[in-house]
Amino acid sequence: MSKYILTIGLEVHAQLTTRSKMFCACPVEYGAEPNTHTCPTCLGLPGALPVLNAAAIEKTILTGMLLGCETPPVVNWDRKNYFYPDMPKNYQITQMPFPLCLGGGVPLGEFDYPKDAQKSIANPGKVVRLTRIHLEEDVGKSTHYDKFTTLDFNRAGTPLMEIVSEPDIDSAEEAFAYLTSLRGILRSAGVSDADMEKGNLRCDVNISLRPEGQKELGAKIELKNLNSMSAVRRAIKFETERQAGCLDRGEKLIQSTRRWDDDRGETTLMRTKEDAHDYRYFPDPDLLPVHTDVIKKRIRDAGPLPEVPKSKSMRYMGMGLPEYTASVLSSTPSLSGFFECATDAWKQVPAVKMANWVSNEFLAKVDIDNFALESLKFTPTSFGEIVYYTENGKISNNQAKEVFAEMFETGKPAAEIIKAKGFEQVSDTGALEAIVEKILAANPDKVAEVQAGNEKAMNWFTGQAMKASQGKANPKMVTEIVRKKVLG
Ligand code: ZN
Ligand code: MN
Numbered sequence: 001m002s003k004y005i006l007t008i009g010l011e012v013h014a015q016l017t018t019r020s021k022m023f024c025a026c027p028v029e030y031g032a033e034p035n036t037h038t039c040p041t042c043l044g045l046p047g048a049l050p051v052l053n054a055a056a057i058e059k060t061i062l063t064g065m066l067l068g069c070e071t072p073p074v075v076n077w078d079r080k081n082y083f084y085p086d087m088p089k090n091y092q093i094t095q096m097p098f099p100l101c102l103g104g105g106v107p108l109g110e111f112d113y114p115k116d117a118q119k120s121i122a123n124p125g126k127v128v129r130l131t132r133i134h135l136e137e138d139v140g141k142s143t144h145y146d147k148f149t150t151l152d153f154n155r156a157g158t159p160l161m162e163i164v165s166e167p168d169i170d171s172a173e174e175a176f177a178y179l180t181s182l183r184g185i186l187r188s189a190g191v192s193d194a195d196m197e198k199g200n201l202r203c204d205v206n207i208s209l210r211p212e213g214q215k216e217l218g219a220k221i222e223l224k225n226l227n228s229m230s231a232v233r234r235a236i237k238f239e240t241e242r243q244a245g246c247l248d249r250g251e252k253l254i255q256s257t258r259r260w261d262d263d264r265g266e267t268t269l270m271r272t273k274e275d276a277h278d279y280r281y282f283p284d285p286d287l288l289p290v291h292t293d294v295i296k297k298r299i300r301d302a303g304p305l306p307e308v309p310k311s312k313s314m315r316y317m318g319m320g321l322p323e324y325t326a327s328v329l330s331s332t333p334s335l336s337g338f339f340e341c342a343t344d345a346w347k348q349v350p351a352v353k354m355a356n357w358v359s360n361e362f363l364a365k366v367d368i369d370n371f372a373l374e375s376l377k378f379t380p381t382s383f384g385e386i387v388y389y390t391e392n393g394k395i396s397n398n399q400a401k402e403v404f405a406e407m408f409e410t411g412k413p414a415a416e417i418i419k420a421k422g423f424e425q426v427s428d429t430g431a432l433e434a435i436v437e438k439i440l441a442a443n444p445d446k447v448a449e450v451q452a453g454n455e456k457a458m459n460w461f462t463g464q465a466m467k468a469s470q471g472k473a474n475p476k477m478v479t480e481i482v483r484k485k486v487l488g
Helices: 054-066 115-120 172-188 229-248 293-301 309-318 323-329 333-345 351-362 380-391 397-410 414-421 429-442 444-451 455-468 475-487
Strands: 004-015 078-081 091-094 105-107 127-137 141-144 149-152 159-165 201-211 221-226 256-261 266-272
Touching: 004 172, 004 229, 054 127, 054 159, 054 172, 054 293, 091 127, 105 172, 172 201, 172 229, 172 309, 201 229, 221 229, 229 256, 229 266, 309 323, 323 333, 323 351, 333 351, 333 380, 351 380, 351 397, 380 397, 380 414, 397 414, 429 444, 429 455, 429 475, 444 455, 444 475, 455 475
Parallel strands: 221 256
Antiparallel strands: 004 159, 004 201, 078 091, 105 127, 127 159, 141 149, 201 221, 256 266
C-alpha cells in the first residue's frame, strides 16, 4: 500500500435550517405527509417564478465567515439542466461561476479523529482547504418499490449548501475528522442539523490513487450513497485497497462513479465518464444577482459570530477542564448548553466536577449526537443539584449515581429521591461523635497507631464509622471528628 499516494476530496451537501424553501414560501418540515408542502414554484409549473430566501443566503455567508471564506461582492444563480423524475423543473438552480463563498478551510482537531486513530495522527493541526461553498436547491424524494416508484416533492426546492473541499485529505481517518469538525461548526452556528443518518448532511467522496513519484493525480473515482460517518471511513478503506489491487495488476483506472453498499461493505460501479451528464449550465434569467455587502454587514451588526467548537473548547479549558472533556462538551450545542446551564446554576461546584458528571454519567445515558434538551424529563439545574450534593458530602458518589438513574426515568427532583431512598447522610455532629467514640473505645491499639502518625489507621477509623452508620455518615465530617478526638 505504501507504493501509492491517496488523494481525497469531499463534497458535502448540508440542508439548511430555514423555515421555508429556497425559492418559495412552502415550509421545510421533515417527515410531513408526502406532497403537502408544495406550490406552483417548487413543482415547476409553467409561469411560476422563484423568489430568493434571504435567510438561506445569510446562513451560507455566516458559514463562510466561520470557515474563513471570502464572499464576493456579487453572486449569481445558474441553471443545471438534467432530467430526473424527482426534479420537476428539469433543472436545478445552483451557483456555478460565482458562488457565495470561496476559499477558507476546516481545522482538524485531535478529537475529531475516530477514537482508535487519535494516537497516530499523521498531520496534527491540519487544516483542509475549501474550494467553495455554494447554495442550491434540493430535489424531491423517490422511493422505489417492486413495480413502481413514489415521489414526494416536500423536499423539492429546500435550500442546500454544498461545501467542496480541495483534494487535501490523505486518509480515511482524515475524512472522518473533516466531517466531524465540519458538523460541529455547522451545528454550533445553527445553520444545519448536520446529521448524516437523517440525510441532512450528505457526503460524496472523490478518491484517487497514484504511484509514488507520479506528479499528476490518478483517475478520479466518486463514491456515492454514504449515509454515516463510519460508512465514509469504511468506503474509503475499501476503495483504496480495491484501486491499489487494480494498479498492482497493471490495470488502468478510469474516471467513474461508484455506489457504496453498506451491508456488503463494498463499492460497485454506477457509471463511467462516457455517460457523464452535460449539464448545459447557464445563468437563471428569473433571478437577479445578489449584492452580498448588505448581508455581511447585517450579520456583523447582529453581534458576535457564534462560538465554534474549537473556541468553546479553549474557553472550557480556561475553566479548568482537561482538553478531552472540553472537546467532548463543546462538540454539540445541546451538550454544551446543558453543561453551561448546570454550571451557571451551581457556581459552588467546581466546573471540572460538573464537566466530569456530564461527560461520564449523563453521556452514558444519552446519545451525544442526537438528544434534545426538551426531550429530557429533568433540567440541567436539577442534574447539577445531584453533583452539588455529592460535592458537599450529602450523598456518596454511588448514591448519586442511583439518584441520577431515578431522575432520568422519572424526572423527580434530587432532594425527593434522596429522601425516598433514605440516602440522607448523617451530618448531625452529636450522632457522629457518638459513633466515633464507640469505635475509638473498642480499638485502643489503632488509636495508638494514629497518634504515632499512621495516616492509614486514620482512614481505617473513617471506614469503620461509615460501616457503623450503614454508609449514611458524612465521610468528611467523620474524618474531622476522628482527627479531633484522637489527635486533640
Ligand atoms: Zn413551494
Ligand atoms: Mn450539488
